[in-house]
Amino acid sequence: MAHEWDATTYDRLPLPHERWGRRTLARLALTGTETVLDAGAGTGRDTVALLEALPDGRVIALDGSEAMLAALLERLSDRPDLRDRLTVVRADLSAPLPLTEQVDAVFSVATFHWIPDHEALFANLAAVLRPGGQLVFDCGGHGNIAAVEAVIGKLVTDRPAVWPFATAQETAARLTAAGFVDVVTSLDPDPTRIDDPDVLRSFLETIILGADLLRLPEDERAGFVHAVAERLPEPVIDYVRLTGSARRAG
Numbered sequence: 001m002a003h004e005w006d007a008t009t010y011d012r013l014p015l016p017h018e019r020w021g022r023r024t025l026a027r028l029a030l031t032g033t034e035t036v037l038d039a040g041a042g043t044g045r046d047t048v049a050l051l052e053a054l055p056d057g058r059v060i061a062l063d064g065s066e067a068m069l070a071a072l073l074e075r076l077s078d079r080p081d082l083r084d085r086l087t088v089v090r091a092d093l094s095a096p097l098p099l100t101e102q103v104d105a106v107f108s109v110a111t112f113h114w115i116p117d118h119e120a121l122f123a124n125l126a127a128v129l130r131p132g133g134q135l136v137f138d139c140g141g142h143g144n145i146a147a148v149e150a151v152i153g154k155l156v157t158d159r160p161a162v163w164p165f166a167t168a169q170e171t172a173a174r175l176t177a178a179g180f181v182d183v184v185t186s187l188d189p190d191p192t193r194i195d196d197p198d199v200l201r202s203f204l205e206t207i208i209l210g211a212d213l214l215r216l217p218e219d220e221r222a223g224f225v226h227a228v229a230e231r232l233p234e235p236v237i238d239y240v241r242l243t244g245s246a247r248r249a250g
């Protein structure tokens with residue numbers, strides 16, 4: 001299962017994820033009646049947008065983090081109109097998914113690179129997607145945050161691999177092998193500049209270094225975040241986005 005997240009800080013940060021969410025949603029063709037799985041829904045920003053785009057449809061918000069799902073439910077606490085059409089599931093995307101129905105579409109933003117085995121991930125998603133159903137996603141791809149990882153690599157010896165940043169070609173091949181058709185994948189640099197040093201450190205701590213920090217004693221974590229931020233060649237997170245769309249063979 002995924003590590004836990006600081007959902008409150010996550011939601012306060014200036015997230016490029018908002019933009020990635022909007023453009024991923026724009027690639028989903030909806031009539032408004034579908035059931036959509038938000039895979040790695042986090043604190044539910046895109047879950048709300050999906051529910052609003054589905055006046056007669058439903059959303060299943062799935063995530064491995066209890067804290068993220070608690071924040072998602074809090075976000076929807078004053079929206080009973082949307083809450084009624086939402087199912088929340090805590091589950092691991094690395095394992096067969098405990099859904100009781102097949103969905104019309106799978107939507108995912110900034111999550112797939114947290115799943116080490118993409119063959120298993122795509123098989124798990126295909127199993128809950130109806131034949132002909134759509135998959136649209138965004139995640140970190142090959143070369144993502146290479147400058148940040150180079151800095152971490154200088155500070156940590158024997159660091160285990162954290163993210164499987166895949167290429168567009170290998171992702172297309174894995175999707176095809178998992179039973180998807182009309183596969184389109186792309187890899188695009190999307191560097192994000194964060195000039196405020198406090199925000200940069202918070203961003204690194206909350207979004208990027210979570211798994212690395214868990215391997216350190218608590219009293220060394222703040223120093224590690226400072227060390228990474230100070231050593232970056234410029235205050236830029238060198239994101240490279242892997243995006244894709246496909247349909248489950250019908």
Ligand SMILES: C[S@@+](CC[C@H](N)C(=O)[O-])C[C@H]1O[C@@H](n2cnc3c(N)ncnc32)[C@H](O)[C@@H]1O
Binds near residue numbers: 042046065092115
């Ligand atoms: C960067 S957040 C993205 C959240 C949201 N989609 C957004 O764009 O703000 C990544 C999310 O993936 C979830 N996640 C990571 N590994 C997972 C796994 N194996 N199973 C389920 N969820 C996972 C995390 O808990 C986290 O909420």
